[in-house]
Amino acid sequence: MGSRDCGSRHCGSRQYGVIVAALLLIGLAPGRSAGEAVRPEPGQVVPGQVVPGHVVPGKVVATYDAALAGLSLGTFEVTATIEGSAYEMTADGRFSLLAGLLFSATAKTTSSGTLTQAAPQPATFTLDYDGGKKREKRRLRFTRGAVSEIRIVPHKKKKNPRHIPVSAEQLKDVLDPLTAAFLAVRSDAPAGDLEVCRQTIPVFDGKQRFDLVLTPKRSERLGDGAPNGLSGPVAVCRVRYKPIAGHRTDHPGVKFMSKTDEIEAWLVPVPRTGLYFPYKILVPTGWGSGSVTLTGIKAKRGERQRASVP
Numbered sequence: 001m002g003s004r005d006c007g008s009r010h011c012g013s014r015q016y017g018v019i020v021a022a023l024l025l026i027g028l029a030p031g032r033s034a035g036e037a038v039r040p041e042p043g044q045v046v047p048g049q050v051v052p053g054h055v056v057p058g059k060v061v062a063t064y065d066a067a068l069a070g071l072s073l074g075t076f077e078v079t080a081t082i083e084g085s086a087y088e089m090t091a092d093g094r095f096s097l098l099a100g101l102l103f104s105a106t107a108k109t110t111s112s113g114t115l116t117q118a119a120p121q122p123a124t125f126t127l128d129y130d131g132g133k134k135r136e137k138r139r140l141r142f143t144r145g146a147v148s149e150i151r152i153v154p155h156k157k158k159k160n161p162r163h164i165p166v167s168a169e170q171l172k173d174v175l176d177p178l179t180a181a182f183l184a185v186r187s188d189a190p191a192g193d194l195e196v197c198r199q200t201i202p203v204f205d206g207k208q209r210f211d212l213v214l215t216p217k218r219s220e221r222l223g224d225g226a227p228n229g230l231s232g233p234v235a236v237c238r239v240r241y242k243p244i245a246g247h248r249t250d251h252p253g254v255k256f257m258s259k260t261d262e263i264e265a266w267l268v269p270v271p272r273t274g275l276y277f278p279y280k281i282l283v284p285t286g287w288g289s290g291s292v293t294l295t296g297i298k299a300k301r302g303e304r305q306r307a308s309v310p
Helices: 002-006 009-025 177-183 252-259 303-308
Strands: 058-068 071-083 086-097 103-115 120-130 135-143 146-153 199-204 209-221 233-245 263-270 275-285 288-301
Touching: 058 086, 058 275, 071 177, 086 177, 103 177, 120 177, 177 199, 177 275, 209 263, 233 252, 263 288
Parallel strands: none
Antiparallel strands: 058 071, 058 288, 071 086, 086 103, 103 120, 120 135, 135 146, 199 209, 209 233, 233 263, 263 275, 275 288
């Protein structure tokens, strides 16, 4: 399927970076809009009780396997630590294809910010990528829900005229990829409820401004291979990638990703936290089917929260 859209081996290789980014970051889960007003009222949250819009303080560690066309790409680990309304996240990964002969890379991302009843409000985001010949560092800062600083190293002084420019207005009320992927969903809906699949997520990754449009697709049940502590139904969302700015309209990877309606995000609630994490992400590519699958998850409540739970 992808080869017909792409048309050549060279096109497929140029598309590969977009696909890897999609596999790692496109698992964006639906929550309330990042632009909703934030007005937390005192006394609304009962300690130890998960309520809509609230996340129980503590720590979650999740591990994922990434694969492309049946070949392992590597693993990455996501750690989310929540203290009060503040959060910090890290994601570390190592990836290679054909034992590093064709592709090898390491990546680390971090994010920090504040959780409100309406949505996360990121404060910082970093990305450190080393793909051998290509290395890059990105640093973002947010102020009151809007991107206020962008630093990318190496810095390209000359802008590509074929890239659609990103306006200041488009950088308001957005989430960084890591926050959007793992902290956006807070719901008391039962596992497998497809209502969690009705949302559009505004994202800025330092270069591109895009929306991820999620809609209900179907319900599935987790099999024997699911990590300990996870079972039962899971909501499967259809994900559409909608580029807004910062991209080339003629880029084959962008065209491919924006046309396909075969991207899926499987969402599961993390026990006793009030969060939803991606269980599985499926992405069709010019090289075959790509996937990211949750292989292990541990959730630990904060000391105060554990003390209040019978």
